[in-house]
Amino acid sequence: xxxxxxxxxxxxxxxxxxxxxxxxxxxxxxxxxxxxxxxxxxxxxxxxxxxxxxxxxxxxxxxxxxxxxxxxxxxxxxxxxxxxxxxxxxxxxxxxxxxxxxxxxxxxxxxxxxxxxxxxxxxxxxxxxxxxxxxxxxxxxxxxxxxxxxxxxxxxxxxxxxxxxxxxxxxxxxxxxxxxxxxx
Amino acid sequence: xxxxxxxxxxxxxxxxxxxxxxxxxxxxxxxxxxxxxxxxxxxxxxxxxxxxxxxxxxxxxxxxxxxxxxxxxxxxxxxxxxxxxxxxxxxxxxxxxxxxxxxxxxxxxxxxxxxxxxxxxxxxxxxxxxxxxxxxxxxxxxxxxxxxxxxxxxxxxxxxxxxxxxx
Numbered sequence: 228x229x230x231x232x233x234x235x236x237x238x239x240x241x242x243x244x245x246x247x248x249x250x251x252x253x254x255x256x257x258x259x260x261x262x263x264x265x266x267x268x269x270x271x272x273x274x275x276x277x278x279x280x281x282x283x284x285x286x287x288x289x290x291x292x293x294x295x296x297x298x299x300x301x302x303x304x305x306x307x308x309x310x311x312x313x314x315x316x317x318x319x320x321x322x323x324x325x326x327x328x329x330x331x332x333x334x335x336x337x338x339x340x341x342x343x344x345x346x347x348x349x350x351x352x353x354x355x356x357x358x359x360x361x362x363x364x365x366x367x368x369x370x371x372x373x374x375x376x377x378x379x380x381x382x383x384x385x386x387x388x389x390x391x392x393x394x395x396x397x398x399x400x401x402x403x404x405x406x407x408x409x410x411x
Numbered sequence: 412x413x414x415x416x417x418x419x420x421x422x423x424x425x426x427x428x429x430x431x432x433x434x435x436x437x438x439x440x441x442x443x444x445x446x447x448x449x450x451x452x453x454x455x456x457x458x459x460x461x462x463x464x465x466x467x468x469x470x471x472x473x474x475x476x477x478x479x480x481x482x483x484x485x486x487x488x489x490x491x492x493x494x495x496x497x498x499x500x501x502x503x504x505x506x507x508x509x510x511x512x513x514x515x516x517x518x519x520x521x522x523x524x525x526x527x528x529x530x531x532x533x534x535x536x537x538x539x540x541x542x543x544x545x546x547x548x549x550x551x552x553x554x555x556x557x558x559x560x561x562x563x564x565x566x567x568x569x570x571x572x573x574x575x576x577x578x
Contacts (some may be wrong), residue, residue, distance in 0.1 A: 252477060258463035259464070261459075272485055276489065279486065322438065326455070329452040362465055365470060387570050388419065388423055390430050391458070395417075398457045411459055
């Protein structure tokens with residue numbers, strides 16, 4: 228990715244490599260904190276911009292880059308919450324508290340994020356065709372449940388339930404692959 | 412508290428939160444359930460995570476490259492904004508410097524003009540004084556010569572001219 232390295236090479240080429248390494252898991256973490264899907268990339272980019280500005284403060288001997296990023300992400304989300312109490316880049320606030328607590332109560336998931344990413348990729352490929360088609364319509368075509376329902380001759384709620392069950396299949400598949408009790 | 416099985420109603424609630432727009436009543440119910448049951452929190456969190464990763468893997472605009480492009484764009488905007496601010500500050504400082512230099516130059520011009528004017532005034536005063544002084548001396552001498560009866564033709568001409576002026 229020449230553009231990335233051109234921008235960062237003057238300051239610290241290493242930062243670009245760290246972005247490449249951690250962007251996917253950071254975005255997943257941000258989503259787990261309750262950020263709305265359409266704002267996940269935006270908030271994650273803000274986290275990297277803050278990290279870039281403070282990169283000189285990052286002490287490799289005292290912690291890994293991803294946990295440092297997660298700390299920044301949590302602050303960003305908390306700031307966002309304070310700043311935009313009425314705008315909804317975040318899901319409802321009480322639920323957000325619960326999601327943040329859930330991150331704290333089970334650090335196992337968070338530390339396994341890269342492994343979850345890799346496992347899920349394999350699990351997606353192993354899905355039955357009709358389940359993959361549902362996910363393709365939902366994510367690749369970015370259709371909502373009602374539009375998908377209209378195309379498939381089903382109710383929106385039925386589509387949401389089907390999507391839930393496909394994700395359940397994936398959850399169990401990942402849990403089985405990684406031996407995560409909470410996911411099985 | 413025993414962990415509830417994820418009922419179809421809960422599936423729909425979680426599904427609506429993730430794949431649709433959940434109504435306040437549904438959200439309140441889900442919040443209560445999530446608060447009371449760790450299993451529901453875990454499932455909710457896992458579904459958020461799976462949904463996010465699926466989106467990153469399947470949606471073309473959510474891949475690593477568009478993410479990088481967006482980040483680089485924002486990084487550049489930030490740098491551009493810093494450069495712009497620096498440039499504006501520099502031009503404000505230059506403007507200030509230019510104004511100061513301009514004011515100094517104007518002041519110097521006023522001072523030098525004033526000095527020249529003062530000099531001219533001084534010279535004028537001196538020459539007026541000299542003329543008056545010479546005129547007075549001349550009149551005294553003419554008067555003295557008239558009293559002594561030794562007026563020269565020039566004295567006479569000047570006295571006549573003076574009388575003519577007075578008339």
